[in-house]
Amino acid sequence: xxxxxxxxxxxxxxxxxxxxxxxxxxxxxxxxxxxxxxxxxxxxxxxxxxxxxxxxxxxxxxxxxxxxxxxxxxxxxxxxxxxxxxxxxxxxxxxxxxxxxxxxxxxxxxxxxxxxxxxxxxxxxxxxxxxxxxxxxxxxxxxxxxxxxxxxxxxxxxxxxxxxxxxxxxxxxxxxxxxxxxxxxxxxxxxxxxxxxxxxxxxxxxxxxxxxxxxxxxxxxxxxxxxxxxxxxxxxxxxxxxxxxxxxxxxxxxxxxxxxxxxxxxxxxxxxxxxxxxxxxxxxxxxxxxxxx
Numbered sequence: 312x313x314x315x316x317x318x319x320x321x322x323x324x325x326x327x328x329x330x331x332x333x334x335x336x337x338x339x340x341x342x343x344x345x346x347x348x349x350x351x352x353x354x355x356x357x358x359x360x361x362x363x364x365x366x367x368x369x370x371x372x373x374x375x376x377x378x379x380x381x382x383x384x385x386x387x388x389x390x391x392x393x394x395x396x397x398x399x400x401x402x403x404x405x406x407x408x409x410x411x412x413x414x415x416x417x418x419x420x421x422x423x424x425x426x427x428x429x430x431x432x433x434x435x436x437x438x439x440x441x442x443x444x445x446x447x448x449x450x451x452x453x454x455x456x457x458x459x460x461x462x463x464x465x466x467x468x469x470x471x472x473x474x475x476x477x478x479x480x481x482x483x484x485x486x487x488x489x490x491x492x493x494x495x496x497x498x499x500x501x502x503x504x505x506x507x508x509x510x511x512x513x514x515x516x517x518x519x520x521x522x523x524x525x526x527x528x529x530x531x532x533x534x535x536x537x538x539x540x541x542x543x544x545x546x547x548x549x550x551x552x553x554x555x556x557x558x559x560x561x562x563x564x565x566x567x568x569x570x571x572x573x574x575x576x577x578x579x580x581x582x583x584x585x586x587x588x589x590x591x592x593x594x595x596x597x598x599x600x601x602x603x604x
Contacts, residue, residue, distance in 0.1 A: 387570035397556035416481035
């Protein structure tokens, strides 16, 4: 290599590195702007929850509440037994949905990935089709069936209704993870004394942890924010989730926006906490599951 080539190659490398650095910076700026736009409604929700009723309708609106007040939290959240009951009901329904979804989807997805049989493609296609059915189309048939089975106004009925949408999605996400587990690893575990069930628990599940966490979070958040099933299958106030209680804050005198935003901020806390503490697993679960076959 001549001296001229020795000088040209590093210069091209430096130019390419500088270009990649600039592209990375612009992408970071663009990502920050997009994130800021998406966070504006969240910021306005928190700001409104810290205002008085009079300051809520002030023109022009106060971008920063001065002075801030927690009156809405004291009255609408901690001072309202209906809100506390709704939060408790939503927690029971969401946790129950998550547990049942994992209990059904984990063995089902592993069976569809492990055992070769006819019709698996049709089954997976049905799983995808079920996810496209709106919950409002399922509410009336479920109400008729659950009425005859005595499941209306019960936690079990709401959990089953939420699982009808959560389980197909969970199987769709988990099956690629189980397909990616090397068969040699499972066979080695069997040689060491594990049977099919223990190798599934000790080998397959730990390897597929990102996908399992992703499914658990999606199932929990889907049931936590579900509205249609709570409206149609929980006619009793004792069973209604927080989404139904939120809708009832609107009365004949209008919407109490500061109270509504205070309750909404509390309802959003599990969602925010889940993505803050589990974002590494969620991102890995969604991206890896999309690329594994």
